[in-house]
Amino acid sequence: MLYQQINQNKRKTVLLVALFSVLVLVLGSAIGYLLNNDFVSGVIITIIVLAIYVPITLKTANAQVLKMSGSKEIQRKDHPQLFGVVEELSIAARIPMPKVYIVEDPAPNAFATGTKPEKGAVAFTTGLLDRLNREELSGVAAHEIAHIRNYDIRLMTICVALVGVIVLVANIGSRMMLFGGARRGGGNNKSNPILMILAIVLVILAPIAAQFVKLAVSRNREYLADASAVEFTRNPKGLINALNKISQDPNDVKEAKEATASMYISNPFKKKRKKKSSLWSTHPPMESRIEQLKNM
């Protein structure tokens, strides 16, 4: 059951990233068609933007997330138990010991960052540390370490960067159409009107579609991280109890931003934690996560 789920999740992820890449390239060619009347130039420009934007995002993501969340690094003497728990689970996951951060916040939550395991970091809120016992804390730490080991953070960072590129390219495209369209319109009769309309629709819809794909990837990775957490601890109970405690807490994480919401173990914004699964949610509903854990 466990390994099946990990494999299934990995397949879904490959599919989603492939979908993303197609979306970016189609958008590029559509804009190229709208502006230059050919499909190739737009694709080339998009690939150039991607080649610059994605590596920069990957390089700076770590530091940015940690800075934005208001977390500070701790040493073993500051919280021996937490340090011990993280150390234990990085042995189980065969990754180097990540850095440990604490966020001063009463809302119980946690997140991980690190585009590769050597640069991993895990952060826990003080609200979480106050409320959970050792077993539950192990469950949460295992979930975060699973994100690092499964390269989820790199995947999510790439997704965020791709959404960024799509929004950027679509923006440039629509501006150029608005301002350049009239000037160019007279002399250029070669373009097919149906293709024109399709291209315009694409420029409008692509950013929205990209957002959906990103959120779908995010939801998927949560299930996978839950499954891997059980692989490490061999104990679903700790994580189940922790998720129950986290979902019952009414507080929002103060320093959380929309951009970082998908990094947390549970959605940091309480009012957005819906009962039903929605295309707009960053996380799967808590009930179905707990249900899956109980079935392991």
Added chain:
Amino acid sequence: MLPTIIVIAIVLILAIFLITSYNRLIKLRNWVQEAWSQIDVQLKRRHDLIPNLVNTVKGYAEHERETLESVVEARSQLVNGSPQERIDADNQIEGALKSIFALSESYPDLKANENFLNLQEELSTTENKVAYSRQLYNKSVAEYNIKRQSFPTNLMASMFNFEGEEPLSIPEEEREVPDVSF
């Protein structure tokens, strides 16, 4: 001309197969060794922590001699002997430590002693590390053995004498459902 190209291609494919499967076996075997050295480090750590614990507990519960002695006795086995012997000693210690921590319930002073609490946390994290390392060790052994035995890598394995590895077994008594009495 064409036959030479085909021969060269076959030789190349064979060479690539030989190199990758040899490297894969080496990597998996090293992982097994690395997982064992993790266990080794933790067992040593446990060995070093035990005298401190015994001294702390002695001050409060001198007459619990039997429990303390059983810990000290098993301790020496932690750093000597075959892997399975050392794991058995570790299991023995685990049981004895549990009774020491249980015994602290009847000594409120001991239970409140900060030194004791620190030791308790350190020993339980070490215990977990041993458990996780054993899990990782057995997983690595399984991965290595599967690769070693499956076709066509098994041809490589027998050619270069890649020996099988034994997973660590758990003691019989832990397989049974524990007795709970009130």
